[in-house]
Amino acid sequence: MWQSYLVSLLVKLAAMASVASVLARSSAFQGLLMREGRSLRQRLAFSLWLSIVFGASVATRVVSRTYHGADLGLEGSLLAGLLGGYVTGLASGIVISLPAVFMPALFGGENQPLTLAILASIGVFGGLVRDCSPDPEEIWRFSPFFDLSIYRFFKESREHRRTALHLLMFAAILFAEFLRQTFGPHIFNLYMAVAPRPEPQWVAQLALYLTTLFAVAVPLKIWNSTRNEKKLEEQKRLLVEARMAALTSQINPHFLFNTLNSVSSLIRTDPDQARLMVVKLSKVLRRLLRKHENFNPLREELSFIEDYLSIELIRFGEKLRFERDVAEDTLDMLVPSMLLQPLVENSIKHGLSSKVEGGTIRVAARRSASKVHLMVEDDGVGIPESELGALLQRGIGVSNVHERLEVLFGNDYRMWVESRPGEGTRIQIEIPELHFAAPAVAGTAG
Numbered sequence: 081m082w083q084s085y086l087v088s089l090l091v092k093l094a095a096m097a098s099v100a101s102v103l104a105r106s107s108a109f110q111g112l113l114m115r116e117g118r119s120l121r122q123r124l125a126f127s128l129w130l131s132i133v134f135g136a137s138v139a140t141r142v143v144s145r146t147y148h149g150a151d152l153g154l155e156g157s158l159l160a161g162l163l164g165g166y167v168t169g170l171a172s173g174i175v176i177s178l179p180a181v182f183m184p185a186l187f188g189g190e191n192q193p194l195t196l197a198i199l200a201s202i203g204v205f206g207g208l209v210r211d212c213s214p215d216p217e218e219i220w221r222f223s224p225f226f227d228l229s230i231y232r233f234f235k236e237s238r239e240h241r242r243t244a245l246h247l248l249m250f251a252a253i254l255f256a257e258f259l260r261q262t263f264g265p266h267i268f269n270l271y272m273a274v275a276p277r278p279e280p281q282w283v284a285q286l287a288l289y290l291t292t293l294f295a296v297a298v299p300l301k302i303w304n305s306t307r308n309e310k311k312l313e314e315q316k317r318l319l320v321e322a323r324m325a326a327l328t329s330q331i332n333p334h335f336l337f338n339t340l341n342s343v344s345s346l347i348r349t350d351p352d353q354a355r356l357m358v359v360k361l362s363k364v365l366r367r368l369l370r371k372h373e374n375f376n377p378l379r380e381e382l383s384f385i386e387d388y389l390s391i392e393l394i395r396f397g398e399k400l401r402f403e404r405d406v407a408e409d410t411l412d413m414l415v416p417s418m419l420l421q422p423l424v425e426n427s428i429k430h431g432l433s434s435k436v437e438g439g440t441i442r443v444a445a446r447r448s449a450s451k452v453h454l455m456v457e458d459d460g461v462g463i464p465e466s467e468l469g470a471l472l473q474r475g476i477g478v479s480n481v482h483e484r485l486e487v488l489f490g491n492d493y494r495m496w497v498e499s500r501p502g503e504g505t506r507i508q509i510e511i512p513e514l515h516f517a518a519p520a521v522a523g524t525a526g
Contacts, residue, residue: 082278088270089291091149093298099133099152100299104306113163113307116216120167127168130160131175139179141268143187148273153177155295157199158256161206162219162249162296169203180268194266202256209252214241220304222249224290224297250293257292261285336365342395353394360391374488375414375514378445378452382406385424385443392428399438400428410445413452414514416488419481423456423507426477431460431505439504450513457506463499471497478507485511 103109112118112126134156141151153176161169177196184191213219223246264272271277271288278284339361346354364387382404389402424441432439444455463471471478478497485493492512499505 085274085278085284086287088149088274089287091147092152092270092291092295093149095137095150096152096155096295097298097302099137100302103129103133103299104302110306110310113303114310118164123164123168124171126164127160127171127175130156130164130168131172134160134172135176135179138176138268139183142179142183142189145187145189148268148270151268151270152295153180153195153199153268154202154256154260155292157203158206158253158296159299161203161208162210164207165210166204166207169205169207170200171203173200173203192267194263195268198259198263198267202259205252205256209248212248213245218242218245219249220300220307222246222297222300224250224293253293253296254289257289339364339391342391346394357391357394360387360394363387364391374417376417377411378406378413378415379411381415381417381420382411382443384418385421388421388424389441396428396432396438400432401438401440403440403442405442405444407446410447410452412515413447415452415454415511416484419484419509420454420456422477422481427456427458427460427505429477431458431462435460447513451510452513454509454511455506457504459504462501462503463497463505464501468497468499481509485509 106129109129112122112129115122118126134152137150137152137156141148144150156176157169157173160172164172174196177199180192180195182191210216210219221242260267260269261271271284339357343354343357343361346357364384386402389400393400420443424443427441432441439459442455442457444453444457446453482495485495489511494510495508497505497507
């Protein structure tokens with residue numbers, strides 16, 4: 081007698097945990113869980129998810145006539161109202177009840193028409209409780225261990241509204257089960273379904289109420305865990321984007337500052353060249369002010385470097401030379417935007433500007449073993465060995481590029497610097513091969 085009853089209660093909790101876990105794996109359902117301010121269409125979609133799953137649990141009980149604990153109709157209706165509001169609760173309660181209203185007669189039982197009214201009312205009741213929440217997020221923090229809520233209610237004055245909501249939810253779940261017990265002869269009642277009923281009756285009733293309480297709390301905890309994981313992923317993504325934006329904003333003003341200094345020095349000595357530099361600068365800035373992407377084809381990055389160097393050539397004249405050694409099959413490979421320009425600028429500023437006879441900057445690119453190998457080399461004054469080790473950690477140019485590569489690729493990249501005083505500096509980068517995805521042509525099959 082008690083064994084059969086306890087098995088039914090355990091089946092009920094196991095079924096609820098399984099249902100909640102299965103729903104949590106759906107990306108579409110996760111998207112609905114993450115939303116609090118849902119449109120009418122989203123509320124109905126949320127209701128449909130809950131109705132199908134919890135309605136199937138009612139149908140399982142009706143068809144099997146054995147697994148009484150599989151019926152989660154009341155708990156599903158209440159959850160729909162708590163999480164989705166009146167519309168979701170009402171629609172879910174109606175649909176969930178349909179198997180109990182129409183199917184029992186097909187399997188040798190009696191239809192339970194009152195189930196529709198009870199479950200629909202429970203769904204709306206859940207929406208009323210939701211409206212009492214000071215913050216919809218508090219619904220997710222509900223715990224079946226009400227003693228902690230009572231303790232906080234009396235000990236922490238700031239928690240009064242939160243703990244009051246949790247106590248209200250606790251009472252609402254028990255009240256929903258009370259309604260089911262009251263209308264037991266007309267709707268499905270797990271306690272009444274077990275014959276003969278276990279004694280003492282008050283212990284059996286207490287076990288039933290506690291099972292219902294945990295059957296509502298378990299999916300809340302499972303789904304809230306899923307929501308928290310999604311939030312952490314989103315926060316991590318936003319943090320990376322913010323960090324990338326901060327690093328990029330260090331590059332652009334640095335370049336602009338140096339160029340404006342050059343313009344100011346030419347205004348009095350060579351106004352025509354100053355005007356030409358302003359025109360070229362406006363072309364470069366136009367590219368910088370376009371919608372920024374983390375990756376661009378190498379072809380565009382090289383074009384930007386040539387625009388940048390056309391400005392520097394006005395300053396240095398024939399003293400500055402530029403060479404390209406770029407494999408044709410690398411031009412459409414994706415590379416981090418603004419990757420090479422800071423390195424070229426660094427070569428000019430620290431490698432060639434102090435060299436009387438000027439020098440050459442060489443940019444090379446090749447593919448090897450699913451990697452893209454990039455190199456920026458100059459034949460300038462070089463870097464003392466004592467400073468070479470700390471080059472990737474200080475300054476704006478090289479260290480900025482290094483940090484951006486770390487943000488984008490983690491450990492899946494290499495960047496190293498080779499230099500000899502009086503002979504020049506070579507900076508090499510190796511990143512994974514990323515192909516440019518061309519947009520699909522309208523009307524193309526497949």
